[in-house]
Amino acid sequence: MSQLANQSPEGIAVITLYNYFRSSAAFRVRLALNYKALAYDPVAVSLVAGAHKEPQYAALNPQGLVPALVIDDKVLTQSMAIIEYLDETHPQPALLPADALGRHRVRALSQAIACDLHPINNLRILKYLKQPLGHSQEEIDTWYRHWCDVGLAGFEALLADGGAGTYCHGDQVSMADICLVPQVFNAVRFQVEMSKYPLAHGIFERLMKLPAFDAAQPSRQPDAPAA
Amino acid sequence: MSQLANQSPEGIAVITLYNYFRSSAAFRVRLALNYKALAYDPVAVSLVAGAHKEPQYAALNPQGLVPALVIDDKVLTQSMAIIEYLDETHPQPALLPADALGRHRVRALSQAIACDLHPINNLRILKYLKQPLGHSQEEIDTWYRHWCDVGLAGFEALLADGGAGTYCHGDQVSMADICLVPQVFNAVRFQVEMSKYPLAHGIFERLMKLPAFDAAQPSRQPDAPAA
Numbered sequence: 001m002s003q004l005a006n007q008s009p010e011g012i013a014v015i016t017l018y019n020y021f022r023s024s025a026a027f028r029v030r031l032a033l034n035y036k037a038l039a040y041d042p043v044a045v046s047l048v049a050g051a052h053k054e055p056q057y058a059a060l061n062p063q064g065l066v067p068a069l070v071i072d073d074k075v076l077t078q079s080m081a082i083i084e085y086l087d088e089t090h091p092q093p094a095l096l097p098a099d100a101l102g103r104h105r106v107r108a109l110s111q112a113i114a115c116d117l118h119p120i121n122n123l124r125i126l127k128y129l130k131q132p133l134g135h136s137q138e139e140i141d142t143w144y145r146h147w148c149d150v151g152l153a154g155f156e157a158l159l160a161d162g163g164a165g166t167y168c169h170g171d172q173v174s175m176a177d178i179c180l181v182p183q184v185f186n187a188v189r190f191q192v193e194m195s196k197y198p199l200a201h202g203i204f205e206r207l208m209k210l211p212a213f214d215a216a217q218p219s220r221q222p223d224a225p226a227a
Numbered sequence: 228m229s230q231l232a233n234q235s236p237e238g239i240a241v242i243t244l245y246n247y248f249r250s251s252a253a254f255r256v257r258l259a260l261n262y263k264a265l266a267y268d269p270v271a272v273s274l275v276a277g278a279h280k281e282p283q284y285a286a287l288n289p290q291g292l293v294p295a296l297v298i299d300d301k302v303l304t305q306s307m308a309i310i311e312y313l314d315e316t317h318p319q320p321a322l323l324p325a326d327a328l329g330r331h332r333v334r335a336l337s338q339a340i341a342c343d344l345h346p347i348n349n350l351r352i353l354k355y356l357k358q359p360l361g362h363s364q365e366e367i368d369t370w371y372r373h374w375c376d377v378g379l380a381g382f383e384a385l386l387a388d389g390g391a392g393t394y395c396h397g398d399q400v401s402m403a404d405i406c407l408v409p410q411v412f413n414a415v416r417f418q419v420e421m422s423k424y425p426l427a428h429g430i431f432e433r434l435m436k437l438p439a440f441d442a443a444q445p446s447r448q449p450d451a452p453a454a
Binding site: 058062063064065074076077078080081082084085088089100101103104107108110111112114115116118120125133135139143146154155157158160161 | 337
């Protein structure tokens with residue numbers, strides 16, 4: 001596990017991200033690190049090859065899930081918990097608003113994706129639908145699109161409360177944007193029609209013009225297959 | 228929608244919880260409110276009868292999910308976001324530790340249940356497995372127990388990092404305990420053998436001796452059927 005000596009704004013910190021190019025949760029952490037200009041050393045953990053189930057990785061993250069973020073000797077897991085930690089320890093630029101109601105709104109939007117949508121369509125769930133449940137790829141794709149549509153429709157309805165602006169929460173990038181973007185990549189990959197969700201889709205398009213977001217996308221990761 | 232005039236420590240606040248006795252997410256919010264001694268007026272939203280899909284409720288929570296918490300005229304959704312809001316606006320007794328690493332640990336434990344376990348076994352998922360996917364009750368129960376076991380095994384492994392004490396994070400009740408308890412109720416209802424998870428089970432048993440936890444359990448809610 002190679003580690004580069006990276007420099008954080010607060011001093012010298014070595015940050016290593018155990019990463020998989022297509023993992024939505026890892027993508028969220030890449031976005032947060034890039035947005036806060038925190039350099040990191042990525043280590044690929046192939047979910048398809050089962051690297052997350054190997055003892056070496058389990059010693060790092062006993063849940064066997066990607067990502068894990070190692071800052072100096074501290075191992076952090078769970079993407080939203082990692083983002084909150086990064087925001088508390090590297091407050092600028094902020095990923096949560098200054099007011100309690102605003103923080104609630106950003107967390108609720110984030111959880112509408114990270115709790116209500118993403119887990120149901122995770123790779124391990126799709127694998128279980130295939131075996132032991134014996135479903136066809138068509139049935140699995142229908143499942144995927146169904147829960148994408150339910151989740152994105154709910155997210156779109158939450159966005160329509162008047163609090164959205166250039167991004168999910170006013171005109172500042174927040175954790176909600178970081179949760180939205182990987183989910184849109186997934187939706188598009190499974191041919192969900194994003195035009196049904198014009199607020200979310202417009203925000204996504206504006207976010208992807210930001211260099212920090214562009215650089216975090218799956219196809220730009222070192223473990224992504226050549227196009 | 229009846230509302231009682233309740234008194235919060237910070238002044239007069241009217242708190243209404245749109246609640247379902249068996250909803251894990253609503254159970255979490257009941258636990259947080261009870262633990263902080265915040266009185267509230269429960270309004271039953273029957274998930275089995277589909278009350279969460281009626282326009283009256285959608286106007287409150289456009290995601291159509293339980294719970295929604297109304298404090299004065301503010302509508303809050305998403306159980307973990309609600310708990311963070313309550314903790315920020317009613318800090319004592321705290322449900323998150325004072326240090327950033329401690330907060331990360333509590334949030335990660337909470338998310339290991341609220342993101343990685345609970346959503347996969349939600350009622351709407353079990354309904355979809357039944358129709359359109361056509362699975363038998365036995366196959367659905369096997370799905371339920373499988374994801375309970377995967378999730379609780381991961382949670383138990385996270386707990387074993389040395390940070391647990393009387394409760395999930397040292398000897399103070401935290402949001403992680405609030406996420407654990409409803410999940411154990413679900414696991415027991417589906418005959419998952421909790422003795423496989425001795426740390427989590429021991430913490431659960433200690434928590435249930437607290438009056439705030441006892442009063443929040445499903446069977447004690449006004450909308451629970453008579454035993």
